[in-house]
Amino acid sequence: MSECIRLEYEVDGQNFASAGHASESVKRMLKQMGVPAQHVRRVAIAMYEGEINMVIHAHGGTAVAEIYPDRIDITLADHGPGIADIPLAMQAGYSTATENIRSLGFGAGMGLPNMKKYSDDMKIESQLGVGTTVKLRVDFGE
Amino acid sequence: MTIGEVVNLLDAEILCGEDRLDTEIHTACGSDMMSDVLAYVKDQSVLLTGLLNPQVVRTAEMMDMLCIVFVRGKRPEPAVIELAREKGIVLLCTQKRLFVACGILYTNGLGG
Numbered sequence: 001m002s003e004c005i006r007l008e009y010e011v012d013g014q015n016f017a018s019a020g021h022a023s024e025s026v027k028r029m030l031k032q033m034g035v036p037a038q039h040v041r042r043v044a045i046a047m048y049e050g051e052i053n054m055v056i057h058a059h060g061g062t063a064v065a066e067i068y069p070d071r072i073d074i075t076l077a078d079h080g081p082g083i084a085d086i087p088l089a090m091q092a093g094y095s096t097a098t099e100n101i102r103s104l105g106f107g108a109g110m111g112l113p114n115m116k117k118y119s120d121d122m123k124i125e126s127q128l129g130v131g132t133t134v135k136l137r138v139d140f141g142e
Numbered sequence: 143m144t145i146g147e148v149v150n151l152l153d154a155e156i157l158c159g160e161d162r163l164d165t166e167i168h169t170a171c172g173s174d175m176m177s178d179v180l181a182y183v184k185d186q187s188v189l190l191t192g193l194l195n196p197q198v199v200r201t202a203e204m205m206d207m208l209c210i211v212f213v214r215g216k217r218p219e220p221a222v223i224e225l226a227r228e229k230g231i232v233l234l235c236t237q238k239r240l241f242v243a244c245g246i247l248y249t250n251g252l253g254g
Contacts, residue, residue, distance in 0.1 A: 108181070
């Protein structure tokens, strides 16, 4: 499909306070485009969880959103430590987050399960020592 | 219940959003874990929390929440208040503890 709006963001891994900036921006854009509110919220939560993960686990990276009339494709790519066991990381409640991260209100082991729950498709590619790429698709249909 | 009634019930200070006290709210949640708020909350319009960092405001924004109540007399940094002002989210501060504040709102008709 040719009608695509592409948005790209640097996610600053050194700045916890600014995490969520990309998700906010995409949310605002989808609202302006008249995407139904329930889908806007699904996108916002799934992308925000991903963005938080990139900051707390992977020193930041890039977030790309490609918006089509019927869906959004989101690619979150980092150069962090990678995920050793993806099925384990997908289990609700499993987390490698430190106490420091938990004291900030995150690291309950709900990030990846939540991203899957709120998206229509999710793919994770990860290589230890190289990084992780998460691809999310959220459909705007019924 | 309106946000103004929350202010009265919790004897709360308004940190920003004075012009939105007439807004109707029906449900609330209380948590210090934003991960859990993102995972389990559905359509709640008020977040009660003891956590003060900017991600509390961003979490509320992603969830389309209207109001955040900081409990135990905690006050966020001015930058956090400014972020909430930008997002149109009302910030309140109460001396009450999380359990007590939630209980007061629940017994006065606010749902979970």
